[in-house]
Amino acid sequence: xxxxxxxxxxxxxxxxxxxxxxxxxxxxxxxxxxxxxxxxxxxxxxxxxxxxxxxxxxxxxxxxxxxxxxxxxxxxxxxxxxxxxxxxxxxxxxxxxxxxxxxxxxxxxxxxxxxxxxxxxxxxxxxxxxxxxxxxxxxxxxxxxxxxxxxxxxxxxxxxxxxxxxxxxxxxxxxxxxxxxxxxxxxxxxxxxxxxxxxxxxxxxxxxxxxxxxxxxxxxxxxxxxxxxxxxxxxxxxxxxxxxxxxxxxxxxxxxxxxxxxxxxxxxxxxxxxxxxxxxxxxxxxxxxxxxxxxxxxxxxxxxxxxxxxxxxxxxxxxxxxxxxxxxxxxxxxxxxxxxxxxxxxxxxxxxxxxxxxxxxxxxxxxxxxxxxxxxxxxxxxxxxxxxxxxxxxxxxxxxxxxxxxxxxxxxxxxxxxxxxxxxxxxxxxxxxxxxxxxxxxxxxxxxx
Amino acid sequence: xxxxxxxxxxxxxxxxxxxxxxxxxxxxxxxxxxxxxxxxxxxxxxxxxxxxxxxxxxxxxxxxxxxxxxxxxxxxxxxxxxxxxxxxxxxxxxxxxxxxxxxxxxxxxxxxxxxxxxxxxxxxxxxxxxxxxxxxxxxxxxxxxxxxxxxxxxxxxxxxxxxxxxxxxxxxxxxxxxxxxxxxxxxxxxxxxxxxxxxxxxxxxxxxxxxxxxxxxxxxxxxxxxxxxxxxxxxxxxxxxxxxxxxxxxxxxxxxxxxxxxxxxxxxxxxxxxxxxxxxxxxxxxxxxxxxxxxxxxxxxxxxxxxxxxxxxxxxxxxxxxxxxxxxxxxxxxxxxxxxxxxxxxxxxxxxxxxxxxxxxxxxxxxxxxxxxxxxxxxxxxxxxxxxxxxxxxxxxxxxxxxxxxxxxxxxxxxxxxxxxxxxxxxxxxxxxxxxxxxxxxxxxxxxx
Numbered sequence: 001x002x003x004x005x006x007x008x009x010x011x012x013x014x015x016x017x018x019x020x021x022x023x024x025x026x027x028x029x030x031x032x033x034x035x036x037x038x039x040x041x042x043x044x045x046x047x048x049x050x051x052x053x054x055x056x057x058x059x060x061x062x063x064x065x066x067x068x069x070x071x072x073x074x075x076x077x078x079x080x081x082x083x084x085x086x087x088x089x090x091x092x093x094x095x096x097x098x099x100x101x102x103x104x105x106x107x108x109x110x111x112x113x114x115x116x117x118x119x120x121x122x123x124x125x126x127x128x129x130x131x132x133x134x135x136x137x138x139x140x141x142x143x144x145x146x147x148x149x150x151x152x153x154x155x156x157x158x159x160x161x162x163x164x165x166x167x168x169x170x171x172x173x174x175x176x177x178x179x180x181x182x183x184x185x186x187x188x189x190x191x192x193x194x195x196x197x198x199x200x201x202x203x204x205x206x207x208x209x210x211x212x213x214x215x216x217x218x219x220x221x222x223x224x225x226x227x228x229x230x231x232x233x234x235x236x237x238x239x240x241x242x243x244x245x246x247x248x249x250x251x252x253x254x255x256x257x258x259x260x261x262x263x264x265x266x267x268x269x270x271x272x273x274x275x276x277x278x279x280x281x282x283x284x285x286x287x288x289x290x291x292x293x294x295x296x297x298x299x300x301x302x303x304x305x306x307x308x309x310x311x312x313x314x315x316x317x318x319x320x321x322x323x324x325x326x327x328x329x330x331x332x333x334x335x336x337x338x339x340x341x342x343x344x345x346x347x348x349x350x351x352x353x354x355x356x357x358x359x360x361x362x363x364x365x366x367x368x369x370x371x372x373x374x375x376x377x378x379x380x381x382x383x384x385x386x387x388x389x390x391x392x393x394x395x396x397x398x399x400x401x402x403x404x405x406x407x408x409x410x411x412x413x414x415x416x417x418x419x420x421x422x423x424x425x426x427x428x429x430x431x432x433x434x435x436x437x438x439x440x441x442x443x444x445x446x447x448x449x
Numbered sequence: 450x451x452x453x454x455x456x457x458x459x460x461x462x463x464x465x466x467x468x469x470x471x472x473x474x475x476x477x478x479x480x481x482x483x484x485x486x487x488x489x490x491x492x493x494x495x496x497x498x499x500x501x502x503x504x505x506x507x508x509x510x511x512x513x514x515x516x517x518x519x520x521x522x523x524x525x526x527x528x529x530x531x532x533x534x535x536x537x538x539x540x541x542x543x544x545x546x547x548x549x550x551x552x553x554x555x556x557x558x559x560x561x562x563x564x565x566x567x568x569x570x571x572x573x574x575x576x577x578x579x580x581x582x583x584x585x586x587x588x589x590x591x592x593x594x595x596x597x598x599x600x601x602x603x604x605x606x607x608x609x610x611x612x613x614x615x616x617x618x619x620x621x622x623x624x625x626x627x628x629x630x631x632x633x634x635x636x637x638x639x640x641x642x643x644x645x646x647x648x649x650x651x652x653x654x655x656x657x658x659x660x661x662x663x664x665x666x667x668x669x670x671x672x673x674x675x676x677x678x679x680x681x682x683x684x685x686x687x688x689x690x691x692x693x694x695x696x697x698x699x700x701x702x703x704x705x706x707x708x709x710x711x712x713x714x715x716x717x718x719x720x721x722x723x724x725x726x727x728x729x730x731x732x733x734x735x736x737x738x739x740x741x742x743x744x745x746x747x748x749x750x751x752x753x754x755x756x757x758x759x760x761x762x763x764x765x766x767x768x769x770x771x772x773x774x775x776x777x778x779x780x781x782x783x784x785x786x787x788x789x790x791x792x793x794x795x796x797x798x799x800x801x802x803x804x805x806x807x808x809x810x811x812x813x814x815x816x817x818x819x820x821x822x823x824x825x826x827x828x829x830x831x832x833x834x835x836x837x838x839x840x841x842x843x844x845x846x847x848x849x850x851x852x853x854x855x856x857x858x859x860x861x862x863x864x865x866x867x868x869x870x871x872x873x874x875x876x877x878x879x880x881x882x883x884x885x886x887x888x889x890x891x892x893x894x895x896x897x898x
Contacts, residue, residue, distance in 0.1 A: 034672050042798070068793075157638040167616035167633060184616060184633050189606040221700070223483050224693045226675070243692045244673045250696060251670070254703030255787050261707065262783030263776055272788035272802060279809050283780045287817050290776045294769040295824060301765045308764045312757040315764030316750045319880070320743040322768070327712055327739045331732045334711030338704050339721035344517075349491070353721060360728050368736050375744060431768070 005035060012039045016047060025054050033062030041067055042273070049078040052087075061090035064099070070269065073102035081107075085114035088121070094137045094245075097124035123238070132216050133209035135249070136230045136239030141169045143196050145179055150192035152182075168227050171200045176236040178229055180204050206231050209238060216241055217249035218343065257341055260419035261334060263290065286424070293428035297322070300432050304439035311449050314442050317376060317389050322434030324372075325396035326427040328364055332357055332404025333426050337419045340412055347413045353405050361401030365394035384448035392438035399433045400426070454484060461488045465496060474503055482511030490516055491722070498527040501536075510539035513548070519718065522551035530556075534563035537570070543586045543694075546573035572687070581665050582658035584698070585679045585688030590618045592645050594628055599641035601631075617676050620649045625685040627678055629653055655680050658687060665690055666698035667792065706790055709868035710783060712739065735873070742877035746771070749881050753888035760898050763891050766825060766838050771883030773821075774845035775876040777813055781806055781853025782875050786868045789861055796862045802854050810850030814843035833897040841887035848882045849875070 008027055015024040028036055028051065036059065040048050052060050052075060064072050064087055076084055076099045088096040088111065100108045100121065112118050120138045127133025141159070143152050152169070169187065171180045180200035190199050206229045207216045220228050220241070228246075230239045252268035260266040265282040301308075301318065308314050336353070339345035345353065373390025377383055403426045408418035442449060457476055464473040477485055477500065485508065489497050501509050501524060513521050513536055525533055525548045537545040537560065549557045549570065561567050569587045576582025590608070592601050601618070618636065620629040629649030639648050655678045656665045669677050669690070677695075679688040701717035709715040714731040750757075750767065757763050785802070788794035794802065822839025826832055852875045857867035891898060 032672060153637055156634070184637070185605070188602055188633070188637050221693075221696050223481060226692060243675060243696075244670075247670050247692075247695065247699060250699050250703075251791065254699075254707070255791075258703070258707055258710065258783050258787055262710065262779045264780050264783060270784065271791075272784055272794045272798075273805075276805060276808055276812075279784075279805075280812055283777070283809070284813060284816055286780070287773060287777060287813060288820070290773060291769075291817060291820060291824075294772045297772075298765050298769055301768070302762070305761045305765060308757070309761035312754045312761070312764075313751070315757045315761075315767065316747050316754060318764065319750070319768055319771070319884075320740075320747055323743045323746075323880070324736060324739060328732070328736060330711045331713050331735070334707050334713060335719065335721055335728075338707055342700065342704075342720075345721045349721075356722075356725060356728075359725055360732070363725075363729055364733060364736060367733055368740060371737070371740060375740075431772070435768075 005031075009035070009039050016043060021050065025051065029055065029059075033059050034066045037063045037066035041071055045074055045078060048075050052079065053083045057086055057090055061087045065091055065095045068271070069098060069102070070274075072099055076103060077107070081111055081114055085111050085116075089116045092137050093120035093124055093139060094135060094239075096121050097134075098129070101125060101129070127209060130213045131209065132207050132211045132213060132228075132230045132241060133239070135213050135216065135245045136209075136241050138239045140229070140237060140240045142237065143169050143171050143182060145171055145173055145195075145197045145200075147196045148192065149187055149190040149194045149196065149199065152187055152196055153192075170204075170229050170237055170240070171196055172237055175234075178204065178206055178231050178235055178237040181229070204229065207241075208232070213241075213245075213249050214253055217246050217253065220246045221250065222343075253341065257337060257419045260417060260421075261330075261337060261423050263424050266417060266420050289424055293424060293431065296428065297431040297435055300435045301439065304435075304443060307439060307443045307446060310446065311442070313380065313385070314439060314449075317385075318435055318438055320372065321389060321392045321396055321438045322431045324368060324393055325400045325430030325434045327400075328361070328397050329400035329404040329426040329430045330423060332360075332401050333408060333422055336405055336408045337422065340408060340418050345409075347409055350405075350409050353409065354402065357401035357405045358398065361398040362394075364401070365397040368397060369394035382449065384445055385442075388441045388445060388449075389438060392434065392441055395437050396430055396434040400430050403429050454480075458484070458488050465492060470499065474500065478504065478508075482508050483515045486512045486515035490520055494523055494527060497524050501528065502532045506535055506539055510536045514540055514544045517720070518547060518551070519723075521548055525552060526556070530560055530563055534560050534565075538565045541586050542569035542573055542588060543584060543688075545570050546583075547578070549574060550578070576658060579662050580658065581656050581660045581662060581677075581679045581690060582688070584662050584665065584694050585658075585690050587688045589678070589686060589689045591686065592618050592620050592631060594620055594622055594644075594646045594649075596645045597641065598636055598639040598643045598645065598648065601636055601645055602641075619653075619678050619686055619689070620645055621686055624683075627653065627655055627680050627684055627686040630678070653678065656690075657681070662690075662694075662698050663702055666695050666702065669695045670699065671792075702790065706786060706868045709866060709870075710779075710786060710872050712873050715866060715869050738873055742873060742880065745877065746880040746884055749884045750888065753884075753892060756888060756892045756895060759895065760891070762829065762834070763888060763898075766834075767884055767887055769821065770838060770841045770845055770887045771880045773817060773842055774849040774879030774883045776849075777810070777846050778849035778853040778875040778879045779872060781809075781850050782857060782871055785854055785857045786871065789857060789867050794858075796858055799854075799858050802858065803851065806850035806854045807847065810847040811843075813850070814846040817846060818843035831898065833894055834891075837890045837894060837898075838887060841883065841890055844886050845879055845883040849879050852878050 012024050012027045028039055040051055052063065055063065123138060167184045169182045169184060170178060171182060173179055180202040181204045182196060182200045186199050205219060205223055205225065207219060209230055209232055216228055226243045228241045229237055230241060232238050255268040256266035263286040267282060270278060270282050369390040372393045373386040376389050377386030407425050408422045411422060412418040457480065461473050461476045477488055489500055501512065504512065537548065572587060616633045618631045618633060619627060620631060622628055629651040630653045631645060631649045635648050654668060654672055654674065656668060658679055658681055665677055675692045677690045678686055679690060681687050704717040705715035712735040716731060719727060719731050818839040821842045822835040825838050826835030856874050857871045860871060861867040
């Protein structure tokens with residue numbers, strides 16, 4: 001099945017390259033909207049805006065939902081107003097709102113005027129993209145407390161079926177306040193005359209519209225929730241975050257952590273084919289920060305220039321000490337950052353974590369320090385040089401473990417992103433300490449070298 | 450609500466520290482099993498095995514499911530046989546199988562003899578932990594093609610309710626082969642006499658028992674599936690992977706990528722509180738690899754020892770060039786690795802990706818190269834030294850972008866994990882090229898320095 005899909009995708013690309021739009025369209029129509037989105041996602045914008053309106057409206061709306069947000073925004077900016085309005089009407093309210101928010105205000109207003117209904121979308125335009133309100137959909141299957149099970153089923157039968165999967169039904173009172181939750185399964189297996197209130201579970205976990213999307217994702221993944229109901233300040237049910245949003249948030253957060261650890265701005269919008277200008281603005285500032293730490297190290301080394309002038313071989317090995325420390329520090333850091341992200345670790349564990357890293361650092365220091373000392377002694381034939389570099393490596397690996405633990409925990413404690421800046425701080429510190437330890441010891445024992 | 454939970458968790462810890470087990474137990478019983486798991490997860494093993502059997506069986510089984518796999522395994526190894534058997538009977542078959550697989554074989558067999566039913570669990574013991582078969586649950590809600598909607602509802606009403614959320618019902622033929630899927634919602638909104646075959650969707654996406662769990666997760670997230678049915682070679686339905694497994698797989702894969710980029714074994718079982726011995730076996734081998742690349746750099750520098758002996762200041766700046774290259778290479782690498790993981794990028798994009806990184810590398814090279822040249826000139830007053838370091842930085846940043854792109858794409862092309870080893874290769878190469886460029890240029894223009 002997967003191979004067949006690959007063949008079809010290749011055929012579509014070949015047809016498009018040959019400008020055989022009709023064939024491409026025919027092949028495209030056979031695919032799932034998620035694959036249609038893949039097929040057109042790396043084509044020129046011109047082609048995308050030509051092809052999209054030729055799919056049936058349902059499909060085209062699905063394709064827009066499956067595209068990256070910035071790709072969808074680019075296409076939406078080019079489509080004829082009527083076409084776009086028709087598509088937005090078919091889309092999930094939260095996805096439609098995302099696209100509207102990415103349009104120029106004038107165009108967004110014009111499109112909304114041509115839409116059949118904006119009731120579901122309009123409230124979503126108020127919320128920040130990364131809050132519960134920005135992620136939620138407003139299409140919520142609602143039951144009232146006084147209904148019976150058979151009423152509820154008839155009511156569901158007559159209501160417009162949702163395109164998102166809502167298998168939890170939310171129970172509200174007459175003021176719209178969230179009271180409880182009923183599974184569709186409990187509903188159909190209940191006796192028809194049972195009241196909803198009797199079968200609902202009132203122990204319902206919810207979040208508030210202004211909560212951060214990451215907090216919502218953590219709630220959902222912690223309690224294994226498929227959907228998370230979202231309430232306003234008066235506890236009125238205003239929307240629901242579904243499991244597919246959860247998956248997106250988890251992927252985005254992982255992307256941000258990976259970027260932050262690689263000294264990139266923690267911004268999940270950035271991807272391999274983001275505009276070059278965006279790449280530069282997310283990467284270059286961190287290279288300047290790195291420039292700063294690099295010159296700090298250079299300054300430390302310059303304090304030992306006289307020593308190096310006497311024994312040039314020190315320049316050969318100084319980076320070994322610094323580099324190993326940086327590497328070990330990054331290892332400790334990655335485990336801490338992931339532990340914090342997955343909530344396996346809190347600030348109160350700091351002593352336990354530090355103690356462990358001290359032990360690990362010492363064992364690493366012994367294992368690597370002895371190896372380094374041995375190699376340098378064998379290569380250069382000077383036991384003192386071997387001893388000094390071995391000691392410096394031991395010390396720096398100890399520092400690396402401690403810093404890899406302390407820096408992220410401290411940042412987290414002061415409500416900063418523990419991933420961001422941690423990496424540059426840890427390697428900056430292990431560089432400085434590594435150079436200072438090795439060159440310092442060498443200066444002290446200069447007569448023996 | 451969150452604050453209240455924190456208070457309760459702290460009170461439980463305080464009670465346990467005071468050895469007031471009764472109070473701890475009372476507080477614990479009020480919590481959701483996910484939070485109960487949190488509350489006991491960092492307590493001594495002795496305490497955990499004492500507390501767990503005192504919860505009611507349903508809750509205790511849930512707590513075991515919410516604990517980390519290795520924590521659950523440790524507790525399972527200590528619990529009395531009968532207690533453990535009772536808990537495993539209540540657990541999801543896939544989670545129970547995971548625990549059984551972690552026990553010594555003798556103990557596993559003894560426990561299974563005491564369990565009420567092992568029919569659901571036994572088939573799962575054959576599959577690898579990271580395959581579809583290892584992840585799936587065997588509790589699948591099944592309908593037969595010849596049923597009517599009202600038959601199906603009666604059938605569901607009489608069947609034992611599942612604890613996992615199955616809202617998609619799978620339709621099979623008389624040989625157990627997967628034919629289609631019916632949503633619970635479609636079922637209850639269909640006319641009672643409609644046949645299941647008429648309302649089922651036969652375009653059902655499935656995976657095979659031996660497929661990699663990562664592939665399954667990608668299918669689910671690509672097509673926004675809540676559940677993924679798993680079939681054997683004869684297309685017989687044998688299980689289903691649910692959305693909560695999907696979330697776990699996505700988190701595990703992100704953890705592995707983060708670890709791999711930090712030069713750690715890509716193994717999501719490793720966390721902040723893993724045994725020290727495990728920490729060392731996952732980290733130390735990579736430090737030895739790093740030792741190799743560090744001495745490779747040292748060897749390159751040693752070729753220029755004569756130059757450094759004449760002009761010691763080169764030792765001060767050599768690491769600036771290498772370090773900036775390593776940093777820029779890691780940035781490019783992180784974006785590529787994430788793009789490959791999220792399938793935004795394939796090998797056929799290699800020329801486009803390389804072209805972009807060449808442009809970005811040149812712009813970074815100009816921006817950083819000029820800055821480095823300026824700082825060195827101002828600091829040392831030697832324009833030639835500034836020029837040389839600026840040129841070397843420019844060249845190394847270009848190399849960094851190219852290597853950050855080529856290395857992961859090439860590894861992926863040869864079916865290797867693009868994250869693993871990429872980082873050490875890219876920084877190894879930028880180190881060697883950085884030192885060689887700077888010291889080589891310095892040797893060429895020695896008279897001017």
